[in-house]
Amino acid sequence: MMDQEITAQLKKIDWFEELPDKMLFGLATKVRRRKLDKNEVLFNKGEEGDSLFVINAGWVKVVTKDTKGGEVVLNQVGAGEIIGEMALLDNEPRSAGVVALEDTTVLELKRDDFMDILKLQPDLALSVIRNFSSRLRYSTQYIEMITDMTQRVAQGDYSFIGDTQPGQLRRKSLSDQDKIGQLLAEFFAMVQGVKQREDELKKQVMKLTLQIDEAKRRQEFEEITSTDFYANLKQQAKKLRKQRTDRN
Amino acid sequence: MGKIISIHSFRGGTGKSNSTANLAALVALQDKRVGIVDTDIQSPGIHVLFGLDAKNMGKTINDFLHGKCEIGEVAYPVGDKAANSPGRSNLAGKKLWLFPSSIHGREIGQILREGYDVNLLNTGLQTLMKEFELDYLFIDTHPGLNEETLLSIAISDMLIIILRPDNQDFQGTAVTVDIARSLDVPKLLLMVNKAVPGYDYNDMKNQIEGAFNAQLAGIMPLNFELANNASKDLFAISTPNHEWSRELKKVADAILSAD
Numbered sequence: 001m002m003d004q005e006i007t008a009q010l011k012k013i014d015w016f017e018e019l020p021d022k023m024l025f026g027l028a029t030k031v032r033r034r035k036l037d038k039n040e041v042l043f044n045k046g047e048e049g050d051s052l053f054v055i056n057a058g059w060v061k062v063v064t065k066d067t068k069g070g071e072v073v074l075n076q077v078g079a080g081e082i083i084g085e086m087a088l089l090d091n092e093p094r095s096a097g098v099v100a101l102e103d104t105t106v107l108e109l110k111r112d113d114f115m116d117i118l119k120l121q122p123d124l125a126l127s128v129i130r131n132f133s134s135r136l137r138y139s140t141q142y143i144e145m146i147t148d149m150t151q152r153v154a155q156g157d158y159s160f161i162g163d164t165q166p167g168q169l170r171r172k173s174l175s176d177q178d179k180i181g182q183l184l185a186e187f188f189a190m191v192q193g194v195k196q197r198e199d200e201l202k203k204q205v206m207k208l209t210l211q212i213d214e215a216k217r218r219q220e221f222e223e224i225t226s227t228d229f230y231a232n233l234k235q236q237a238k239k240l241r242k243q244r245t246d247r248n
Numbered sequence: 249m250g251k252i253i254s255i256h257s258f259r260g261g262t263g264k265s266n267s268t269a270n271l272a273a274l275v276a277l278q279d280k281r282v283g284i285v286d287t288d289i290q291s292p293g294i295h296v297l298f299g300l301d302a303k304n305m306g307k308t309i310n311d312f313l314h315g316k317c318e319i320g321e322v323a324y325p326v327g328d329k330a331a332n333s334p335g336r337s338n339l340a341g342k343k344l345w346l347f348p349s350s351i352h353g354r355e356i357g358q359i360l361r362e363g364y365d366v367n368l369l370n371t372g373l374q375t376l377m378k379e380f381e382l383d384y385l386f387i388d389t390h391p392g393l394n395e396e397t398l399l400s401i402a403i404s405d406m407l408i409i410i411l412r413p414d415n416q417d418f419q420g421t422a423v424t425v426d427i428a429r430s431l432d433v434p435k436l437l438l439m440v441n442k443a444v445p446g447y448d449y450n451d452m453k454n455q456i457e458g459a460f461n462a463q464l465a466g467i468m469p470l471n472f473e474l475a476n477n478a479s480k481d482l483f484a485i486s487t488p489n490h491e492w493s494r495e496l497k498k499v500a501d502a503i504l505s506a507d
């Protein structure tokens with residue numbers, strides 16, 4: 001593959017988008033191309049990671065395991081997208097595994113090579129820092145939005161649903177790396193779901209189920225009416241009403 | 249000819265006293281001559297709605313039943329007493345008398361122990377119908393079907409049964425309806441109180457009227473404003489636009505339009 005092609009790929013990465021072509025070119029010379037067969041593991045969860053990958057062609061899946069050990073697919077990543085960029089900066093183990101879904105080509109940039117260039121190119125370091133700080137800013141904005149929505153939902157105020165475009169909740173270029181943006185989108189979808197269910201419930205007016213035990217009713221009636229007091233009262237009642245009617 | 253109207257419920261706390269006081273007031277506001285008798289001797293409650301307490305309560309039904317006074321002396325003229333509450337102040341000059349039961353534990357205890365002549369109560373009620381030239385005499389009763397409640401049903405021209413919309417009250421109401429028919433009460437009205445929101449009220453009305461073959465005159469909602477009012481004032485008069493008050497007004501209209 002031509003270095004120029006690789007340069008074009010690297011330019012798609014946020015960190016590098018502001019980097020001058022000359023510098024990108026330097027980076028490109030360090031990039032190694034790797035071919036993966038279908039179902040081949042690029043890396044496993046928990047492994048120490050020391051490189052970033054750009055998908056050049058094909059598709060991979062990002063996987064983790066559920067509590068029972070079954071595979072859970074977190075994401076599918078295709079050409080032009082990046083995997084594992086954090087490994088260039090920290091020594092943490094891989095947070096998820098990656099497996100090729102079909103025959104795939106990836107470009108690999110090793111941390112050591114990246115560091116070498118970083119030392120020579122303070123502008124690259126700046127660009128990476130800028131990228132991080134803008135992500136942080138977005139994350140903060142998203143967290144504020146989620147906080148605000150949570151408070152409103154708690155008060156039964158769903159009015160913001162109508163004013164919000166689900167698309168504006170997620171910044172395109174961050175795509176799958178942007179976990180908080182993803183959370184916000186999921187949260188918003190949840191609120192829509194809750195609101196819909198609440199509306200459905202409001203529409204369902206309940207109907208009374210009126211039940212009377214007729215045997216019990218007769219029994220209680222007989223208990224009350226079988227006394228002497230009652231027999232006497234029944235007679236008097238007739239007389240009294242008649243008296244009062246006659247008086248008028 | 250004046251009408252005797254008993255207000256009854258199967259269970260306690262259903263809203264008899266609140267409903268009776270407000271109904272009587274609504275009727276008195278139509279320039280009718282109205283009396284209210286508290287025959288809930290065991291646990292009197294309606295006096296509170298008219299601002300009466302141990303300090304300003306004079307003679308009581310208990311005094312009359314013990315032969316200590318005439319029934320007429322028990323009358324508390326609501327319309328003549330300066331009322332400083334928003335609801336009751338509307339009753340100034342109206343012909344409305346309350347005949348309260350004693351709220352002294354000793355006197356309640358005495359009458360429960362010794363009993364009293366139910367016929368004397370009856371005579372007393374007939375007397376005040378005449379003496380006060382009442383158009384309507386409302387009787388607030390003790391829940392359930394004890395002797396004085398049976399008496400009040402027997403002599404009533406109209407029985408109003410208040411019920412909550414649940415099966416325990418439907419069962420109790422069914423027996424009371426049978427008793428009222430057995431005692432030839434000329435007119436029977438039902439009203440629902442403490443109805444929880446979320447029900448189809450039209451369907452409720454149809455089901456209840458069908459089951460008891462009687463008119464359901466109003467469905468009054470369970471309402472926290474009323475609960476907070478804690479029987480301190482006549483809610484239907486102070487807050488006439490509330491749903492509770494508007495439904496009660498329908499019951500008052502049914503009373504006034506009954507022949």
Ligand SMILES: Nc1ncnc2c1ncn2[C@@H]1O[C@H](COP(=O)(O)OP(=O)(O)OP(=O)(O)O)[C@@H](O)[C@H]1O
Nearest residue numbers: 260261262263264265266442469470471475478479
């Ligand atoms: N629709 C309602 N919503 C909320 N609270 C109510 C309602 N109706 C009555 N209450 C409250 O319920 C309580 C009982 O009411 P009330 O004293 O009128 O009932 P009652 O049937 O006379 O009771 P008792 O059987 O003890 O004489 C009162 O505290 C009253 O404020």
Ligand SMILES: [Mg+2]
Nearest residue numbers: 264265293294
């Ligand atoms: Mg009462």
